[in-house]
Amino acid sequence: xxxxxxxxxxxxxxxxxxxxxxxxxxxxxxxxxxxxxxxxxxxxxxxxxxxxxxxxxxxxxxxxxxxxxxxxxxxxxxxxxxxxxxxxxxxxxxxxxxxxxxxxxxxxxxxxxxxxxxxxxxxxxxxxxxxxxxxxxxxxxxxxxxxxx
Amino acid sequence: xxxxxxxxxxxxxxxxxxxxxxxxxxxxxxxxxxxxxxxxxxxxxxxxxxxxxxxxxxxxxxxxxxxxxxxxxxxxxxxxxxxxxxxxxxxxxxxxxxxxxxxxxxxxxxxxxxxxxxxxxxxxxxxxxxxxxxxxxxxxxxxxxxxxxxxxxxxxxxxxxxxxxxxxxxxxxxxxxxxxxxxxxxxxxxxxxxxxxxxxxxxxxxxxxxxxxxxxxxxxxxxxxxxxxxxxxxxxxxxxxxxxxxxxxxxxxxxxxxxxxxxxxxxxxxxxxxxxxxxxxxxxxxxxxxxxxxxxxxxxxxxxxxxxxxxxxxxxxxxxxxxxxxxxxxxxxxxxxxxxxxxxxxxxxxxxxxxxxxxxxxxxxxxxxxxxxxxxxxxxxxxxxxxxxxxxxxxxxxxxxxxxxxxxxxxxxxxxxxxxxxxxxxxxxxxxxxxxxxxxxxxxxxxxxxxxxxxxxxxxxxxxxxxxxxxxxxxxxxxxxxxxxxxxxxxxxxxxxxxxxxxxxxxxxxxxxxxxxxxxxxxxxxxxxxxxxxxxxxxxxxxxxxxxxxxxxxxxxxxxxxxxxxxxxxxxxxxxxxxxxxxxxxxxxxxxxxxxxxxxxxxxxxxxxxxxxxxxxxxxxxxxxxxxxxxxxxx
Numbered sequence: 001x002x003x004x005x006x007x008x009x010x011x012x013x014x015x016x017x018x019x020x021x022x023x024x025x026x027x028x029x030x031x032x033x034x035x036x037x038x039x040x041x042x043x044x045x046x047x048x049x050x051x052x053x054x055x056x057x058x059x060x061x062x063x064x065x066x067x068x069x070x071x072x073x074x075x076x077x078x079x080x081x082x083x084x085x086x087x088x089x090x091x092x093x094x095x096x097x098x099x100x101x102x103x104x105x106x107x108x109x110x111x112x113x114x115x116x117x118x119x120x121x122x123x124x125x126x127x128x129x130x131x132x133x134x135x136x137x138x139x140x141x142x143x144x145x146x147x148x149x
Numbered sequence: 150x151x152x153x154x155x156x157x158x159x160x161x162x163x164x165x166x167x168x169x170x171x172x173x174x175x176x177x178x179x180x181x182x183x184x185x186x187x188x189x190x191x192x193x194x195x196x197x198x199x200x201x202x203x204x205x206x207x208x209x210x211x212x213x214x215x216x217x218x219x220x221x222x223x224x225x226x227x228x229x230x231x232x233x234x235x236x237x238x239x240x241x242x243x244x245x246x247x248x249x250x251x252x253x254x255x256x257x258x259x260x261x262x263x264x265x266x267x268x269x270x271x272x273x274x275x276x277x278x279x280x281x282x283x284x285x286x287x288x289x290x291x292x293x294x295x296x297x298x299x300x301x302x303x304x305x306x307x308x309x310x311x312x313x314x315x316x317x318x319x320x321x322x323x324x325x326x327x328x329x330x331x332x333x334x335x336x337x338x339x340x341x342x343x344x345x346x347x348x349x350x351x352x353x354x355x356x357x358x359x360x361x362x363x364x365x366x367x368x369x370x371x372x373x374x375x376x377x378x379x380x381x382x383x384x385x386x387x388x389x390x391x392x393x394x395x396x397x398x399x400x401x402x403x404x405x406x407x408x409x410x411x412x413x414x415x416x417x418x419x420x421x422x423x424x425x426x427x428x429x430x431x432x433x434x435x436x437x438x439x440x441x442x443x444x445x446x447x448x449x450x451x452x453x454x455x456x457x458x459x460x461x462x463x464x465x466x467x468x469x470x471x472x473x474x475x476x477x478x479x480x481x482x483x484x485x486x487x488x489x490x491x492x493x494x495x496x497x498x499x500x501x502x503x504x505x506x507x508x509x510x511x512x513x514x515x516x517x518x519x520x521x522x523x524x525x526x527x528x529x530x531x532x533x534x535x536x537x538x539x540x541x542x543x544x545x546x547x548x549x550x551x552x553x554x555x556x557x558x559x560x561x562x563x564x565x566x567x568x569x570x571x572x573x574x575x576x577x578x579x580x581x582x583x584x585x586x587x588x589x590x591x592x593x594x595x596x597x598x599x600x601x602x603x604x605x606x607x608x609x610x611x612x613x614x615x616x617x618x619x620x621x622x623x624x625x626x627x628x629x630x631x632x633x634x635x636x637x638x639x640x641x642x643x644x645x646x647x648x649x650x651x652x653x654x655x656x657x658x659x660x661x662x663x664x665x666x667x668x669x670x671x672x673x674x675x676x677x678x679x680x681x682x683x684x685x686x687x688x689x690x691x692x693x694x695x696x697x698x699x700x701x702x703x704x705x706x707x708x709x710x711x712x713x714x715x716x717x718x719x720x721x722x723x724x725x726x727x728x729x730x731x732x733x734x735x736x737x738x739x740x741x742x743x744x745x746x747x748x749x750x751x752x753x754x755x756x757x758x759x760x761x762x763x764x765x766x767x768x769x770x771x772x773x774x775x776x777x778x779x780x781x782x783x784x
Binding site for chain 2: 026029030033038041044045048049051052076079080082083084086087088089
C-alpha cells in the first residue's frame with residue numbers, strides 16, 4: 001500500500017474509534033501535545049496507561065476474589081483507573097469505571113464482578129484498537145509519510 | 150519519579166517559567182500533566198510521591214511557585230499535603246482529582262486549596278493557574294504595605310464596573326482582578342515588581358464622619374434612587390471633593406445598603422433560629438482566618454485579600470478590641486490560622502489586641518467583620534485568648550468556628566471560598582458545644598471566618614451561637630466557591646447592651662451581619678461598615694475605627710441603618726461578599742496593611758485593627774474611607 005492509502009486508512013480508522021466511543025476528545029488533546037520536541041508523546045502516554053491499567057485490573061481481580069471484599073481498596077483502584085482512562089481519552093473504559101464505582105459504594109460484590117468483567121473487556125478492546133492504530137502510523141512513517149492529524 | 154529542573158531565567162516573563170511542582174501517583178496522569186505544564190511554558194518538576202514532594206519543598210522554600218497535587222495518593226492524603234504545604238511554605242496549592250464531588254471540592258477549599266481541578270485536566274485550565282501565584286503575592290504585599298495606596302477614589306471609576314459585580318463569584322473574580330490591576334498601579338510603594346508602578350497618586354479622600362454625614366444627608370435629600378454624584382457633590386459643597394470621589398463613595402454606599410438589607414434578612418433568620426433575642430453573641434469564627442482571607446482574595450479562589458480590606462479596626466473596634474481576630478486578610482494559603490498566630494510576629498500585638506478585643510463583650514459584637522477569628526474568643530477575653538491562640542496552631546488545623554446561624558447565612562451569601570474554619574483542637578468553641586454551629590471543617594483554611602461576638606456579658610461568653618449546625622453545613626456548601634463569607638453575626642449579637650441596643654436592636658443584626666461579613670477578599674465588611682457607619686454617623690459616631698473601641702457608644706447607627714438601608718429583605722445578599730475592595734468596611738482596598746500575615750485569627754484581627762490604627766491615625770479619618778465612618782459609626 002502506498003503512503004497516501006495508508007494515511008487515509010489511518011484517518012478512517014481513527015474516526016471510527018471516535019464514533020464508536022472508544023476515544024474522546026481528550027485523545028485529540030494528547031495528539032495536539034505531540035510535536036517535534038515530543039514526537040512520541042502519544043505512544044508513551046498510552047503505553048504507560050496500558051501498564052498501569054493492567055496492574056490495577058490485576059489488583060481488582062485479587063481484591064474481588066477475597067472472602068471479605070475490601071471495597072475501599074477496590075474503589076481506590078477503580079478510581080485510579082477512571083482517572084487514567086479519562087486522561088488519555090479511553091471513554092468506554094472510563095464509563096464502565098463510573099458504574100463500577102457505584103457498585104463499590106453499594107458494596108455490591110456481584111455488581112462489582114460484573115463491572116470488572118466489563119472493564120477488562122473494554123480495556124482489551126481499546127488496547128487492541130490503539131495498538132493497531134499505532135502500527136498503522138508506524139507503517140506510514142516507515143513508508144516515508146507523515147502522520148495526518 | 151522524574152525530577153527535572155530547568156533553570157529559569159524567565160522570571161521576568163512571568164508566567165513563563167513559573168515553577169510548578171506536580172504530584173500524582175498515577176504515572177499516566179503525571180506524564181500528561183507534566184507535558185501540559187511544559188506546553189504552558191512553566192518550569193515543571195514532577196514526583197509521584199507526596200513525601201518526596203515535601204522533601205523537595207522543604208529543601209528550599211523558594212524553589213517553587215505553585216504546587217499541583219492529586220487528591221488520592223497512597224502515601225499521603227492529598228489534603229494533608231495541601232495543609233502542610235500551606236502551613237510550612239505558604240505556597241498556592243491546586244488540587245487535582247478525577248472525583249469532582251462537591252464534598253471533596255469543599256474539603257479542598259477548607260484545607261486551603263486555591264483551586265480544584267478535575268481530571269482529565271485541560272490545557273486551558275492550566276494556562277491560568279499562574280493567577281494564584283500572583284494573587285497571593287499581591288495580597289500579601291498589600292497587606293503589609295498597603296496602607297494608603299488603595300485609595301478609594303482611585304478605585305472609583307475603575308472599579309465601578311467591578312464593584313457592581315461584587316455579588317457574584319465569577320464577577321468577584323473579575324473584580325478582584327480589576328482591582329488587582331488597579332492596585333497594582335497604585336502600589337508602587339509596595340514594591341511590586343511585577344506590575345506597573347503607579348504613575349500618579351491622587352490625594353486620598355478621607356471620608357470623615359462629617360463628610361460622610363454630609364454625603365448621606367445629600368443622598369437623602371435627593372432620594373437614594375435619584376442621587377447622582379454630581380448632584381450630591383453640589384449639595385455637599387465640599388472643596389476639593391471630586392465627582393469621582395463621590396461616585397465611588399456612592400457605589401459603596403449602595404452596596405452597603407444592599408448588604409444591610411440582606412443582613413437584616415439574615416438577622417431575621419438568625420433570630421428566628423436562635424429563638425431568643427438577647428444575648429446573641431457574635432461568634433467570631435475565624436475560619437482559618439488567614440487562610441481564608443487568602444482564599445478570599447482570590448476571585449474564585451480563596452481570597453487572600455479578603456480580609457485585608459477590612460479595616461479591622463473599625464469593625465473590631467466595636468468589639469472593643471481591635472479584633473485582630475484574624476482580620477488579617479492575608480492568611481497564607483492554607484495556613485491555619487492558629488498557626489499564624491504563632492508565627493506571626495505580631496503575636497504580641499495580637500495578644501493585646503485580642504485582649505482588648507475580648508473585652509468588649511458588651512459592646513458589640515457587631516463588628517463582626519468577618520474576620521477570620523479563631524473562635525477562641527473566650528480565651529481572648531481572659532487574655533488567655535492570646536495564649537490560646539498561640540496554641541491554636543497546635544491544633545490539628547481544624548478550627549471550629551462557632552458560627553451563628555445567621556452568620557452562616559450571611560456567610561453563605563456570596564462567600565467565596567471562605568470555608569468556615571473549625572478549630573478543633575483548640576476548640577475555639579467557646580461554648581462547649583463543639584460543633585454546633587460551627588462549621589467544623591478540618592483545616593478550614595479558607596473558611597470564612599465568622600466572627601461571633603458575644604455581646605453582653607463578657608466576651609468570655611463567646612459562646613458560639615449555635616445556629617443549627619445545618620446552617621453551617623448549608624452555608625458551607627454555599628460558601629463553596631463563594632467569594633466572601635460573611636460571617637456576620639449580626640443582630641442578636643449586639644445584644645450586649647440591651648439598652649443601647651434596644652432601638653437599634655433590629656438594626657443591630659444588620660450591623661453585625663454586616664460586620665461579620667466574611668472576609669472575602671472583597672471585604673464586604675467594609676461595605677457594611679460603611680453603611681453602618683453612615684447610619685451611625687447620623688446618630689453618633691459610635692464606632693471609632695482605631696482602637697477607640699471603647700469610645701464607641703451604643704450603636705445608634707443601627708437605627709438609621711435599618712431605616713435607610715433596609716432595602717427589602719431580599720436575600721440576595723451578596724453584599725456581604727467582600728469584594729476586593731473590602732467593601733464591607735467600605736474600605737476600598739484591601740486592608741492589607743494591617744493584616745499581618747500570620748497572625749492567628751484573633752491575632753490577626755487584633756493586629757489588623759492595630760495596624761489600622763497605626764496606619765490610619767485618627768479614627769475618623771481614614772484612608773479607608775468607608776472604614777472611617779464605618780468604624781466610627783459602627784457600634
